[in-house]
Amino acid sequence: MGFAVxxxxxxxPEGIATTDLVVSAYVDxxxxxxxxxxxLHMPMGAVVADVTYxxxxxxxxxxxxxxxxxxxxxxTGVDCCALPYGDVSIDCVVLDPPYMxxxxxxSVSHLAGGGSHKAFxxxxxxxxxxxxxxxxxxxxxDIYFRAGKEAYRVLRPEGVCIVKCQDEVSANxxxxxHVEIINEYEGMxxxxxxxxxVVRPNRPGVSRIKGQVHARKNHSYFLVFVKxxxxxxxxxxxxxxxxxxxxxxxxRGSNRPSDFHQRRQQILPLRIGVSSExxxx
Numbered sequence: 001m002g003f004a005v006x007x008x009x010x011x012x013p014e015g016i017a018t019t020d021l022v023v024s025a026y027v028d029x030x031x032x033x034x035x036x037x038x039x040l041h042m043p044m045g046a047v048v049a050d051v052t053y054x055x056x057x058x059x060x061x062x063x064x065x066x067x068x069x070x071x072x073x074x075x076t077g078v079d080c081c082a083l084p085y086g087d088v089s090i091d092c093v094v095l096d097p098p099y100m101x102x103x104x105x106x107s108v109s110h111l112a113g114g115g116s117h118k119a120f121x122x123x124x125x126x127x128x129x130x131x132x133x134x135x136x137x138x139x140x141x142d143i144y145f146r147a148g149k150e151a152y153r154v155l156r157p158e159g160v161c162i163v164k165c166q167d168e169v170s171a172n173x174x175x176x177x178h179v180e181i182i183n184e185y186e187g188m189x190x191x192x193x194x195x196x197x198v199v200r201p202n203r204p205g206v207s208r209i210k211g212q213v214h215a216r217k218n219h220s221y222f223l224v225f226v227k228x229x230x231x232x233x234x235x236x237x238x239x240x241x242x243x244x245x246x247x248x249x250x251x252r253g254s255n256r257p258s259d260f261h262q263r264r265q266q267i268l269p270l271r272i273g274v275s276s277e278x279x280x281x
Contacts, residue, residue, distance in 0.1 A: 025197040030164070031060040033198050033222065038062060039196065042225055043233035044222060046091035049154065051080035051147065052256035058094065081146040085154040093151040093207050096164035097143045099177060099220075100187065119246055140177065152188050155227045178221045185225050194224035 012173045022040045026033050042048070042065045053071035070085075072078035080095060134142045144165065146181065163185075167177045182192050199219045206216075 003015070015191060024195065026201065027199045027201050030198060030203070031057050033196060034058040035062050037162060037194075037196060037222055038067070040046065041066070041162075046158070047089075048092040049083065049085060049090045049092060050094040051078065051083060051151075052096045054096075058096070070086035081143065081150050083150050083154055087153055087272065088156045088159075090154045090159060091156060092160045092162065094162045094164075095144070095147050095151060097140075097147060098139055099144075099164070099168070101167045137168065137175050137177075139179055140168075141184075144177075144181050148181070148185050148188055152227055159227045160193075161185075161225040161227070163223040163225065164220065165223065167217055169214045169217075172213065178223060180222060185223075189228055191228045192223065193226045196222040196224075199220065211235060219254050 022036045026036075034072055045068070047068045047070075049072070050072045053073045053076070059069065059071075072083075073080070078084060080097060099150075140235060144163070148161070148163075155161060163181060165177050165181055168175055178195070186192060197219050198221070204218050205218050
């Protein structure tokens with residue numbers, strides 16, 4: 001006597017095959033890339049505070065009806081480091097302060113962006129001298145860090161902070177601004193959810209050069225942070241681990257990963273401010 005075996009119908013996988021994806025690098029302009037970032041990370045109808053609005057270039061191709069946008073900057077009387085919004089009241093903060101140390105000078109005559117680069121100064125600076133505070137590259141970091149703390153204050157839980165930045169060479173020293181920002185923001189309680197690279201479509205040029213020492217920067221970044229609960233700075237934690245070499249043991253001739261290698265794998269991600277716990281999200 002036979003028995004009939006009833007097999008459950010196999011569930012078809014959901015989703016469709018497509019190449020219409022938001023990718024991490026574009027040879028394009030800010031106005032073209034920014035809508036893609038919103039599409040991926042910010043639902044329509046969200047309240048967005050663009051605290052360095054300027055000429056509104058980012059929003060050139062974003063329909064006005066998609067988001068409730070508060071566009072402010074120093075020319076409208078609003079400092080990105082002292083926002084007029086209440087605590088946990090904003091869904092998204094967009095931050096794009098001047099990211100060249102040459103735009104932070106004690107005298108207007110020393111400001112970068114003169115001559116053929118006048119348009120750059122008009123888009124990324126209020127044209128005024130910096131009368132106090134840190135100098136040079138530290139002045140760039142100072143405004144990013146203070147504005148980041150203010151963004152954390154006004155953002156709702158799981159709110160998004162979109163930061164535009166670019167690395168630079170300061171005093172003939174390579175400064176990886178995007179890494180410095182990530183380290184600091186992770187310490188504030190932000191999770192670094194995404195990173196976009198924007199490569200300018202035209203080639204940069206200089207009016208005078210004796211010899212080149214560093215590669216000329218022709219790319220910038222959009223960093224996407226999510227507000228989480230505050231936690232201990234990963235930079236400080238990695239520093240503590242590195243300062244205790246007696247805890248690391250190197251076993252020669254062993255095929256098994258030694259304590260040294262295990263600890264090294266823990267330290268390396270922390271040095272750029274990304275923990276293994278957050279990397280799994």
